[in-house]
Amino acid sequence: MKSPLMFKPFVVACAFAAGASLAAPSAFADDVNIGLAAGLTGSSAHYGEDIKRGAQLAIDDANAKKLVIGGKPANFVLAVEDDQGDPRIGAQVAQKLVDEHVAGVVGHFNSGTSIPASRIYHGAGIPMVSPAATNPTLTSQGYADVFRLINSDAQMGQLAGRYAVESLKSKSIAVMDDRTAFGQGIADEFVKGVEKSGGKIAMREFTTDKAVDFRAQLTHIKSINPDVVFWAGLDQQAATIAKQMRALGIKAVLLGGGSFQNDTFLQVAGPQASDGALSWGYGAPLTASPTGKQFEDRMKSKYGQGVVAFAPNAYDATWVLIRAMQKANSTDPKVYGSQIKSVSFPGVTGDVSFQANGDLKAPGATLYKVEQGKWVPVAQTNGEKIEPLKTN
Known part of the structure; x- marks a missing residue:
């Protein structure tokens, strides 16, 4: 990635x-x-x-x-x-x-x-x-x-962008990526998804995939009082961002596109900072x-x-x-x-099964939310329509 x-x-x-x-x-x-x-x-x-x-x-x-x-x-x-x-x-x-x-x-x-x-x-x-x-x-x-x-970044990024606007009803969206081929690519596609759904990106920041301190970017983001912060990068940095967001008093939802829905994020972020985080994951849940x-x-x-x-x-x-x-x-x-x-x-x-270009024909995706220290599947898609899932 x-x-x-x-x-x-x-x-x-x-x-x-x-x-x-x-x-x-x-x-x-x-x-x-x-x-x-x-x-x-x-x-x-x-x-x-x-x-x-x-x-x-x-x-x-x-x-x-x-x-x-x-x-x-x-x-x-x-x-x-x-x-x-x-x-x-x-x-x-x-x-x-x-x-x-x-x-x-x-x-x-x-x-x-x-x-x-x-x-x-x-x-x-x-x-x-x-x-x-x-x-x-x-x-x-x-x-x-x-x-x-x-899923390709085009598929997952645009899905996450649509969800931020259509389902989360976000008015103010900030984006931060790690400048890697994956991070910058999925951030670009997320922006396209937001704009196709009639939304706007209020601020875009970037860092590197080696950084451990994101407070400068997050302080800048805090000034726009965002509803959503989309992180385009991997799990350990996502967890650090979650902790630093809470330390700075940023109450926005942290959203990811196929990048940090795993136990590493939960362990590094801790229960308080991780609570309420959302991340799209590839395919259907294993438990399904x-x-x-x-x-x-x-x-x-x-x-x-x-x-x-x-x-x-x-x-x-x-x-x-x-x-x-x-x-x-x-x-x-x-x-x-x-x-x-x-x-x-x-x-x-x-x-x-594959399309002519080598991509999957019908890649599914599942949205997960951190609830009580665990990732819980809350929505799913096998195409354009996003279907909410019942949770206990």
Whole structure:
């Protein structure tokens, strides 16, 4: 989702050394290596680890089925690389996976790493399915082998903007973003959604994805007495913003678009500052289906921790590649890649099928509100109409 650190040659050298140790070795000559790339160190490491765990569950399930593809038993292996959330390291990691002849790639997490990496995979004819990169540029490049298992910023940002005006009846709206590919992108789309609904943005501020003090921007925002503050960034900064808003006496609703509906936000913000916060989340709640509940239970059983955010997306993304291999009866990316666009199945995240550009056909979204220290689903959409959900 977000974009990242400046490049340092020494850091890259270390990253390759670390990446080499992370990649699972091939145990058999006929192993089918599926690459996975995400930030496994740094501030987004909890997201990257979540993605890795979800993909590994899919690998485990596929191997348990003892699939035969092209007349041979298919033993899938996850080749894991840490891109550190850095576009330049992401590009180097992408080339490493290409050189290792992976059959496909699940990744990356950040939009800022996914976009440059996608060009490398496309050049090598290796399909890429991102579980979390939301910037519209990813699927607007004209690549037939790049897909995503998540709402784009255009879809989620404009949805959040419409909700702020039409449902929250906000008259004064402030926007702050972290200047990353994700943050700035979804902030821009939020503004479009507000304006399309007849609303206006009273103030727009920005920071960086490394900042920890937002009081200067928030003091400026306080001067307009906003009804809503839309934060376009990730969870730990959102939590700090929530605390600093309350310390400054800002009573506005903190609203996010697919960025901080998780336990990290609750833990860092604390019960008082987090109360009443709203954040759109991708897809339907896990608790809404037996499949989702089972997946959450399996995550807890195997890893001692439930879903952070994108493990279900990574699980389904991995199965997109495997199902396409089954359809083509081949693990050769140049053979099975053309089948991905016709893959369709009920996944953990909902119905999985793709538009011509690689975006999901009908991505759902759920709005969550913090009530008594917990995220509670309060509205849902699978298209234009936002339907309120009954809460206990």
